[in-house]
Amino acid sequence: MNMPVFIQARMQSRRLPGKTLMLINNITLLENVINKIKLCKQAYNIYVLTSINPENEPIAALCKKINVPCFRGSEHNVAERFFKAVKITKDKYFIRITGDSPLIVPEIIDNCADICTKDKYDIVTNSLERSFPKGQSVEIIKRELYIENYPKFSNSDDLEHVTKFFYRKRNEFKIFNYKNTKDLSNFNLSVDTADDYMRAQKISKKSKLITIKDLNSIDYSIYHNPKKVKRV
Numbered sequence: 001m002n003m004p005v006f007i008q009a010r011m012q013s014r015r016l017p018g019k020t021l022m023l024i025n026n027i028t029l030l031e032n033v034i035n036k037i038k039l040c041k042q043a044y045n046i047y048v049l050t051s052i053n054p055e056n057e058p059i060a061a062l063c064k065k066i067n068v069p070c071f072r073g074s075e076h077n078v079a080e081r082f083f084k085a086v087k088i089t090k091d092k093y094f095i096r097i098t099g100d101s102p103l104i105v106p107e108i109i110d111n112c113a114d115i116c117t118k119d120k121y122d123i124v125t126n127s128l129e130r131s132f133p134k135g136q137s138v139e140i141i142k143r144e145l146y147i148e149n150y151p152k153f154s155n156s157d158d159l160e161h162v163t164k165f166f167y168r169k170r171n172e173f174k175i176f177n178y179k180n181t182k183d184l185s186n187f188n189l190s191v192d193t194a195d196d197y198m199r200a201q202k203i204s205k206k207s208k209l210i211t212i213k214d215l216n217s218i219d220y221s222i223y224h225n226p227k228k229v230k231r232v
Contacts, residue, residue, distance in 0.1 A: 001117045003140065004045040004089050005037050006071075006082060008162075009099030011055045015193050021058055022197060024102050024204050029191060030059065032102035032204070034068060039106040039210065042113040043095060049085055051075040079159045083150045086143055094146075096139040096162065102200055103135055103189045107211045112138045112178050122173040123166055131180040135190030136215070138178075139163055145173070182216045 009020045009030055021028045027035070030048070037043050048063050048070045050056040056072070063070035073081035086094055093116055097104060112124045122145050127137040141163065149165060158165045166173055191197050207214050 001042060001093070001113065002044045002091065003042055003093045003095050003113055003116075004047060004091055005040075005043045005095040005097060006085055007033055007037070007046065007048050007097050007099050008078065008081075009033075009048055009050050009059055010053075011059060012053065013100075013192070016191065016197065019191055019197065020099055021062065022191075024197075024201055028062060029102045029200075030062065030099055031066065033097065033099055033104060034066070036102075036104045036106055036209075037097065037109065040109045040113070042110055042117075045069075045089070047071055047085060048099070049073070049078075049081050051081070076156075077159045079150060079153050079162050082162055083147065086146055089143065091143060093140050093142055096141065098137060098190070100191045101135045101137065101189070102191060103203060103209050104138075105136060105209050105212060105215050108132065108136055108178075108215075109138050111212075112140050115176055115178060116140050119176065120174075121176045123163070123175045124178060125163070125175065126178040126180075128167055128170070128175065128177040129179070130185035131183050132215070133184045133187040133189040133220075135188060141166075180212065180216070184216070184220070187220045 011018050011020055013019050020030045024032050034046055037046055046068055048068055050059045050072055052072045053075045060070045071085045073084055116124045122142050124140045126132050153159055153165050191200050
């Protein structure tokens, strides 16, 4: 089953402004995410979702340059951005990836998609109960479920984080949490700070990170000391 992918990206990071267009392996962080997704077997029709804030014009310009559709919506209501974008698709499921994940492993996305296809879950995720490092988060959501429930999102957390409504009411939905065989939840492979950016550069030079085996074989102690990461 082919699924559209929505990458959430913006320029206004508080801790690392402009990180979306910083270079890793001579291409932007956002392009690193896009190129990883292009390796997935079940992902297609990649969209970048950003806001109408003028600061995000460079993201829109990059998307035009590399021929990736860019959907722009509310700055603070991220859930509405997804709601409007999802409505233009007709597929049963859509995949949500954050734009600060240049080291995302395609095999994780494919495995989550396989689970969706075979077992008909409402949501398949690996971030409800983390076992993968931060920066490997995948959420696959049933399109109609999202459209039906978006009007019920009642607080700023729901609007900012898109899926918190479903996780808060997890007993009302059929949600599968995909776990790694190795608990790497204490480690961070996302890019939130300058240190994260330097780490991502080092790791990307040493590993292509295509498979879960690649992910599990990293010697994380080389790059940073383990520190518990809160789920976002």
